[in-house]
């Protein structure tokens with residue numbers, strides 16, 4: 001039984017600031033150890049539930065998605081690390097996995113929550129797919145659904161868990177911190193957070209066969225509002241996209257993975273304007 005664990009950093013207990021999530025941050029070394037602890041807790045839960053193969057994805061963009069410390073990785077798991085890569089936070093996911101666990105995740109842009117954003121906080125203001133505003137939980141649920149894999153667990157702050165339950169009723173959640181502000185939270189101790197994640201991951205894998213993948217909802221219109229009009233202007237050079245507002249592009253995607261490819265290409269050229 002194959003289990004896929006994608007772990008981001010903003011939703012890890014103790015992480016509340018760019019000083020944690022950036023490789024140049026004062027607290028980055030602490031944060032990556034905390035992230036590794038939560039990843040291993042999820043692996044332990046999956047193995048306890050009978051997983052025979054576990055793939056962990058380092059899904060945080062900081063340091064080029066090379067945040068996890070492989071020298072302390074649980075021996076039952078392999079690690080996908082580094083960037084860029086196809087499918088982003090789900091690199092290597094295919095139809096042979098029984099369930100996807102999203103650990104250390106965060107709320108979408110335009111929603112409250114600790115370090116909320118959608119994929120790129122300085123470039124993307126809003127993403128809607130089929131008329132619904134989605135963040136990283138929603139994007140990954142759609143990509144996984146295309147290969148028939150359900151999301152079984154989301155962990156992070158309490159608002160992230162609520163966003164997940166709103167999109168995917170019936171999945172397991174594990175709250176490891178409570179948002180006080182975008183840059184402040186009441187946090188569980190790492191030991192307690194990891195115990196909570198371990199138990200939730202075990203429940204999620206045991207219950208995986210009764211979960212249904214997110215409805216694919218494609219073909220669908222993808223609409224991306226950027227932080228400024230200059231980003232939209234260069235993003236609209238990607239074939240198949242059109243500008244629909246001064247700061248917004250749109251395109252029709254036949255399926256989630258094609259929509260995500262266009263999203264990724266458009267983001268790369270849009271974000272390139274940040275260094276000017």
Ligand SMILES: [Zn+2]
Pocket residue numbers: 008009010059060061062
């Ligand atoms: Zn992240």
